[in-house]
Amino acid sequence: MCAICGWLNEKEDLSEKQEKFKEMLETMSCRGKDNTGYHFEKDVMLGHKRLAIVDLETGNQPMYYKDYIIVYNGEMYNTNDLKEGLKEKGYTFETTSDTEVILKGYAEYHEKVLDKMEGIFAFSIYNKKTKELFLARDRFGIKPLYYCKRGDNIVFASMLRAILKSELVKPYLSKKKLRRNTCIRSIKKTADHGIFEGIDELRAAHYMKVKNGEIQIKRYWNVETKECTDTFEEAKEKVKDLLTDSVKRQMVSDVPIATLLSGGLDSSLITAIVSKNQEDKLTTYSIDYEGNDKYFKKTDFTVSLDEHYIDIMSKEFNTEHKYKTITQDDVIKYLKESLYARDYPGMTDIESSLLWFSKEIAKDYKVILSGECADEFFGGYPWFYRKELNDRELFPWINNLEYRQNLLNENLKEEINLKEIVEQEYISAINELSEEDRNKKDKRLFYINMTHFMQCLLDRKDRMTMAATIEARVPFADTKLVEYLWNLPFEYKYNKDTEKYLLREAFKGEIPDEVLNRKKNPYPKTHNPKFKQEVSRLLRERLENKNSKMYQIFNIDEIKKLLDENDENDILPWYRSAYDKTTAYSLSI
Numbered sequence: 001m002c003a004i005c006g007w008l009n010e011k012e013d014l015s016e017k018q019e020k021f022k023e024m025l026e027t028m029s030c031r032g033k034d035n036t037g038y039h040f041e042k043d044v045m046l047g048h049k050r051l052a053i054v055d056l057e058t059g060n061q062p063m064y065y066k067d068y069i070i071v072y073n074g075e076m077y078n079t080n081d082l083k084e085g086l087k088e089k090g091y092t093f094e095t096t097s098d099t100e101v102i103l104k105g106y107a108e109y110h111e112k113v114l115d116k117m118e119g120i121f122a123f124s125i126y127n128k129k130t131k132e133l134f135l136a137r138d139r140f141g142i143k144p145l146y147y148c149k150r151g152d153n154i155v156f157a158s159m160l161r162a163i164l165k166s167e168l169v170k171p172y173l174s175k176k177k178l179r180r181n182t183c184i185r186s187i188k189k190t191a192d193h194g195i196f197e198g199i200d201e202l203r204a205a206h207y208m209k210v211k212n213g214e215i216q217i218k219r220y221w222n223v224e225t226k227e228c229t230d231t232f233e234e235a236k237e238k239v240k241d242l243l244t245d246s247v248k249r250q251m252v253s254d255v256p257i258a259t260l261l262s263g264g265l266d267s268s269l270i271t272a273i274v275s276k277n278q279e280d281k282l283t284t285y286s287i288d289y290e291g292n293d294k295y296f297k298k299t300d301f302t303v304s305l306d307e308h309y310i311d312i313m314s315k316e317f318n319t320e321h322k323y324k325t326i327t328q329d330d331v332i333k334y335l336k337e338s339l340y341a342r343d344y345p346g347m348t349d350i351e352s353s354l355l356w357f358s359k360e361i362a363k364d365y366k367v368i369l370s371g372e373c374a375d376e377f378f379g380g381y382p383w384f385y386r387k388e389l390n391d392r393e394l395f396p397w398i399n400n401l402e403y404r405q406n407l408l409n410e411n412l413k414e415e416i417n418l419k420e421i422v423e424q425e426y427i428s429a430i431n432e433l434s435e436e437d438r439n440k441k442d443k444r445l446f447y448i449n450m451t452h453f454m455q456c457l458l459d460r461k462d463r464m465t466m467a468a469t470i471e472a473r474v475p476f477a478d479t480k481l482v483e484y485l486w487n488l489p490f491e492y493k494y495n496k497d498t499e500k501y502l503l504r505e506a507f508k509g510e511i512p513d514e515v516l517n518r519k520k521n522p523y524p525k526t527h528n529p530k531f532k533q534e535v536s537r538l539l540r541e542r543l544e545n546k547n548s549k550m551y552q553i554f555n556i557d558e559i560k561k562l563l564d565e566n567d568e569n570d571i572l573p574w575y576r577s578a579y580d581k582t583t584a585y586s587l588s589i
Helices: 017-026 079-088 096-117 160-166 175-182 232-249 265-276 307-316 327-344 349-361 374-378 401-407 410-414 418-430 442-468 479-485 501-506 528-543 556-566 580-588
Strands: 002-008 036-041 044-050 063-065 068-076 117-127 132-137 146-150 151-158 204-209 213-221 257-260 283-289 320-326 368-369 472-474
Touching: 002 017, 002 068, 002 117, 017 036, 017 044, 017 160, 017 175, 036 068, 044 068, 063 096, 068 096, 079 096, 096 117, 096 132, 096 204, 132 368, 146 160, 151 160, 204 283, 232 265, 232 479, 232 501, 257 265, 265 307, 265 327, 265 374, 265 501, 283 307, 307 320, 320 327, 320 349, 327 442, 327 528, 349 442, 374 442, 374 479, 374 501, 401 418, 418 442, 442 472, 442 479, 528 556
Parallel strands: 257 283, 257 368, 283 320, 368 472
Antiparallel strands: 002 044, 002 151, 036 044, 063 068, 068 117, 117 132, 132 204, 146 151, 204 213
């Protein structure tokens, strides 16, 4: 993967800003340490930090073709298909990189090239002749892209910190964005996101054109309802073929790849497919927390520890498995670094541990395949099938809005109505569907999980892995697979009291039954009471500083009550609450 950055101003000479621009790009050096490239003109500056995965020798950027200049962050999985089509039109190629294919594809098809691309990407192409800047982001928002307009200046970057470094905007908290991050960030749909005033994020499946200082944003893809008459047996075969094809295409790399293996269904299927389709012995990785075997308590959502199932898979597919166990001290230590990696409040221990885990993997590998996104598309989350959650209005994973409202300080409480915010966001989301689809609960759930809940997990994955300079690929987020699943009956996905029934049946016999039938477990979190004790201590230390930002956001008396609780409280949802004490600490740093 990589980092991209750009600065456009058609009315002022940017020559004096070149050193500042280099500093902006350097803030994102973790995303690519193999090469740094710039393009400077008086009205435009483009920059690129490269993590070399494909075409190691000739794939550096910016890359040029006629009047076009590209900086690109991502990986295209159907490069050869697009390349062959361009060759038929007379194009020739000097490199084996997907960057050149996208660049020449844009020269031929302009924004329609996006319809032909399958992959994870955020890129910019500048036309020197027309002075038009084009920005685009992949369909599922796997790769980030932020932008800012200030006067005649338009700046974009892969990370918020780079835009802040431009000094065009000050790091002022936006109340509009703060309320989403502090209270309901799990409804992130990557529009006007972040936390700082004046910086927005281009939404997934959108492109942006900038010309004469004007910004035009359009959506280029969405799920589309079509008649599907496939029987369950036909659907099984189609799903198996589509997922297998997606994994095989995402194995493309000029450097070795590894997979994450938790012993759950999703990561196990990816591991099995990769193992069967490469000659070299596959390396797999898992993570656990110090003391989890001692302190683990079974719940409705976390039903088992991973090691037993990992052992089964590793032996079955003869992988070189590497168990990584993070200490409680490191979970705490990496809280602040993971917050910096994300650029705004995140998911605390499941982010600090993922950052540490990524750094461990990065000692040997640059590319990993991971199992995110299966639950969103195959109906794996409990709110797809548990009645008490499924019957909820709005976003079913959001708990206890009244409690969260009460955690705001009096000033913010008057300005921010959490229930109203959630209602507005939900209505806005489902209004993007046709009237017919809006009236179907399974369609609504599929859509809001794809555009909101999944965005949080993908955001977390990209930030933590790229902070360690490794690329994470997510084969379940495949356009053909998602478009097919959108049009299948929900009864195929959940049947016989089994979540992800279709996926399990499609791969029956491909992995051991004990793993195939294992009930879903979320990404592991720490169960060791030491973590809660340490976070509580850190929070108390913060509260001693009366100038802490916490006093500007929270009802401190309520936070102290939260700190004084000895046991896990009943406000926590399936994963850590947006308002548990670890998140309060995240906001306080």
